[in-house]
Amino acid sequence: MPRVTIADIAKEAGVSKPTVSRALNGHPDVGAETRERIQRIAADLGYAPSASARSLRTGRHDTLGLLMPLQQWWGYSDIQYGIAEESARRGLHLMVHPLRPGERAEREFVTQTLPTLPVDGLILLMPEGTPRHIGAIAHTSMPSVVIDDRGHRLDLPYVESTNRAGFREAVLHLVRHGRRRIAFVGGQLNDAFAQERFEGYLDALREGGIPYDPDLTLLPADREPTADEITELLGTDPDGLAVAWDEIAFSALNALHAAGHRVPDDVAVIGFDDSPIARVMQPPLTTVRQPFRQMGAAAVRMLLDSIEHGRPPAHFTVPTELVIRDSCGSHEDQ
Amino acid sequence: MPRVTIADIAKEAGVSKPTVSRALNGHPDVGAETRERIQRIAADLGYAPSASARSLRTGRHDTLGLLMPLQQWWGYSDIQYGIAEESARRGLHLMVHPLRPGERAEREFVTQTLPTLPVDGLILLMPEGTPRHIGAIAHTSMPSVVIDDRGHRLDLPYVESTNRAGFREAVLHLVRHGRRRIAFVGGQLNDAFAQERFEGYLDALREGGIPYDPDLTLLPADREPTADEITELLGTDPDGLAVAWDEIAFSALNALHAAGHRVPDDVAVIGFDDSPIARVMQPPLTTVRQPFRQMGAAAVRMLLDSIEHGRPPAHFTVPTELVIRDSCGSHEDQ
DNA sequence: TTGTACGCGTTATCAC
DNA sequence: GTGATAACGCGTACAA
Numbered sequence: 108m109p110r111v112t113i114a115d116i117a118k119e120a121g122v123s124k125p126t127v128s129r130a131l132n133g134h135p136d137v138g139a140e141t142r143e144r145i146q147r148i149a150a151d152l153g154y155a156p157s158a159s160a161r162s163l164r165t166g167r168h169d170t171l172g173l174l175m176p177l178q179q180w181w182g183y184s185d186i187q188y189g190i191a192e193e194s195a196r197r198g199l200h201l202m203v204h205p206l207r208p209g210e211r212a213e214r215e216f217v218t219q220t221l222p223t224l225p226v227d228g229l230i231l232l233m234p235e236g237t238p239r240h241i242g243a244i245a246h247t248s249m250p251s252v253v254i255d256d257r258g259h260r261l262d263l264p265y266v267e268s269t270n271r272a273g274f275r276e277a278v279l280h281l282v283r284h285g286r287r288r289i290a291f292v293g294g295q296l297n298d299a300f301a302q303e304r305f306e307g308y309l310d311a312l313r314e315g316g317i318p319y320d321p322d323l324t325l326l327p328a329d330r331e332p333t334a335d336e337i338t339e340l341l342g343t344d345p346d347g348l349a350v351a352w353d354e355i356a357f358s359a360l361n362a363l364h365a366a367g368h369r370v371p372d373d374v375a376v377i378g379f380d381d382s383p384i385a386r387v388m389q390p391p392l393t394t395v396r397q398p399f400r401q402m403g404a405a406a407v408r409m410l411l412d413s414i415e416h417g418r419p420p421a422h423f424t425v426p427t428e429l430v431i432r433d434s435c436g437s438h439e440d441q
Numbered sequence: 442m443p444r445v446t447i448a449d450i451a452k453e454a455g456v457s458k459p460t461v462s463r464a465l466n467g468h469p470d471v472g473a474e475t476r477e478r479i480q481r482i483a484a485d486l487g488y489a490p491s492a493s494a495r496s497l498r499t500g501r502h503d504t505l506g507l508l509m510p511l512q513q514w515w516g517y518s519d520i521q522y523g524i525a526e527e528s529a530r531r532g533l534h535l536m537v538h539p540l541r542p543g544e545r546a547e548r549e550f551v552t553q554t555l556p557t558l559p560v561d562g563l564i565l566l567m568p569e570g571t572p573r574h575i576g577a578i579a580h581t582s583m584p585s586v587v588i589d590d591r592g593h594r595l596d597l598p599y600v601e602s603t604n605r606a607g608f609r610e611a612v613l614h615l616v617r618h619g620r621r622r623i624a625f626v627g628g629q630l631n632d633a634f635a636q637e638r639f640e641g642y643l644d645a646l647r648e649g650g651i652p653y654d655p656d657l658t659l660l661p662a663d664r665e666p667t668a669d670e671i672t673e674l675l676g677t678d679p680d681g682l683a684v685a686w687d688e689i690a691f692s693a694l695n696a697l698h699a700a701g702h703r704v705p706d707d708v709a710v711i712g713f714d715d716s717p718i719a720r721v722m723q724p725p726l727t728t729v730r731q732p733f734r735q736m737g738a739a740a741v742r743m744l745l746d747s748i749e750h751g752r753p754p755a756h757f758t759v760p761t762e763l764v765i766r767d768s769c770g771s772h773e774d775q
Numbered sequence: 776t777t778g779t780a781c782g783c784g785t786t787a788t789c790a791c
Numbered sequence: 792g793t794g795a796t797a798a799c800g801c802g803t804a805c806a807a
Contacts, residue, residue, distance in 0.1 A: 110783095110784085112783095112784055112785085113784070113785070113786095114784080122793075122794085123793070123794045123795075124784090124785080124786090124794090124795095125785095125786075125787085125793080125794070125795085125796095126792085126793060126794075128785065128786060128787095129786090129792095129793090132786085136792060136793085137792065137793080138792055138793085141792080141793085153556075155556030155557045156557055156784085156785080157497065157557075157783085157784050157785070158496075158557055158558070158559040159493045159494075159496035159497040159502070159559060159783085159784080159785095160493075160497050160783070160784030160785040160786090160799090161784080161785055161786080162492075162493035162559075162785095162799095163491065163493040163494050163497050163783090163784080163785075163786095163798095163799050163800065163801090164784080164785045164786045164787080164798080164799055165785080165786070165787095165799090166799080168493070170536075175525075177522075177525070177526065179518070179519070179522060181515060181518070181717070183518075184513070184515070184517075184518040185513070187537075188511075188513060191509075191511075191537060191539045192511065192539065195538075195539055200536055200538070200558075200559075201536065201537050201538075202504075202534055202535065202536050202537075203521075203525060203535050203536075203537050204529075204534070204535075205525045205526065205529055222487075222489030223489045223490055223491075223492050224492070224534075225492040225493060225496075225534075225559070357721045361721070361723060364723065383515070383718070384717070384718050384721060387691045387695070387718060387722075388721075389695060389698065389723065444799095444800085446799095446800055446801085447800075447801070447802095448800080448801095456777075456778085457777070457778050457779080458778090458800095458801080458802090459777080459778070459779085459801095459802075459803075460776085460777060460778075462801065462802060462803090463776095463777090463802090466802085470776060470777085471776070471777080472776060472777085475776080475777085490800085490801080491799085491800050491801070493799085493800080493801095494783090494799070494800035494801045494802090495800080495801060495802080496783095496801095497782095497783050497784065497785090497799090497800080497801075498782085498783055498800080498801050498802050498803085499783090499801085499802070500783085
């Protein structure tokens, strides 16, 4: 059976197609009685508008695109959750496009895929190390927003969180509870996230009147310290570990246990992100929660602004939140 | 600047629009030289086909829809990953639709959203307890595939994994390593997953010649045992815990530690799913890996079959895989 | 091998 | 307030 169109409704109602269109889209200049009749008939006939036809005519798709790394990380899912929720709230569809790593895939996406994408705007989610070619999107007419544009400098509006201030607050929390030999464990400092969190660490030391000791800094390659590196760090006798990623903190916790250190009695530990694992660790990990869902929602709002008003590049910052659990040793004395 | 269309190319190439269309879509009946010239001009002009116009004309969208619960779980993300990857491989777009819980939202989706969705087929991802109204999709002309249609009986093709056989294999592994008092910890048996895994547990006992002891069965409500329930179970002096979900196994591990039991020496533990957390637990959890990505990919293939050949309802089973780590106590003696 | 004519379903423009 | 007409960009009969 063929699709029901506004032409069918028009015939049935004895009016013209444009009138049906106006009635169904809530235009004011249509008779109240006519509108009701048309709406009733539309419902009776089981009319459903054709998205393609509407898009062809209006140039809008009522759809947002999300460009994601083809890479598993709970944080990305969390961001997508925020985006999906906010999009749905605004009656927009969400199209998800995995981006394979490599410059070639990026180039192909920008030149081949992007121009034909039935999408009104694009949200970019890119891990550190994504080559810059994707930045060509900025020279496109496609409205776009980047999430966590750390070190990319894409010349596009972006959403970020308070990496530096958030980590500073967490380290300061250790300082206030008497820790003096707090080590920093993070990634290489050419990683923009590691860099910002390291500066937050320095901020906290400065504020606490604690001199910076380079021996207490561990910057493993690939964000992944080896067992040896951790052992060596523990040899410097720290009483606190400020770890720039939860995942690294988990390794550290296990290494501490293995070496016979007690957490938090001997060594306090804090992480960053609030991974789902942080809660079930022993002891549960104190960490800085990234507001991923809110960041996703904010990206949607910015994108809509950009689509409707053609706003110039800007950015939006969502605050992180210190989540105090047991690993920092301050649960009992508060 | 206005969009470049095939009309522009036609004018530039001195041919008619249909010729351009045929050349660009690889129809055989077009002169080799003409084709080349048209392709070159298309590239020069930066031509990009209009997805809406094509869809309007052909009735196809080259897009798959994914209906997901508005609910955070790593497994759903994993499935989406598999779907996204396979869709991309086939040149299909992926549209993600969150489904809020409740019969009303389901009804609305089926009657309002679905009919206008610019999608060629739909993959359904529904947690236990999703009311049956969504099953109305079966009476629709929309090709659909369900993932893990446990207990829904939706009369639609579905993809599943070997819950019963997989759990049986894992429990049998414990039996073979000398465990005799193996407890089952799962959800209520009206939960179809709990039911199947429980039967796998019984299968293994039977095969191992171990009589079933009801005291060794813990069926907490909501898949979430209380501390008291676990304590009581440990009072029955089990030497193994067969847990139907990793998440519950994590609670159990922590409870065991708190009660002073050693894992795996005193009590061996196995879980189900292979959550990302399983690897970082102490000790790392032996578990049954769900092939989520492959299930997603399989769903895409089934859906494509259904779209192209209108296949009748069928189903496809992907095997689980036993992942042996330390918590089952058989690493050292193998 | 190529061109002519037309339709897909909707909305914008303008006239009445 | 409503109708006639056209246009969005593309693909497909059919004829040449």
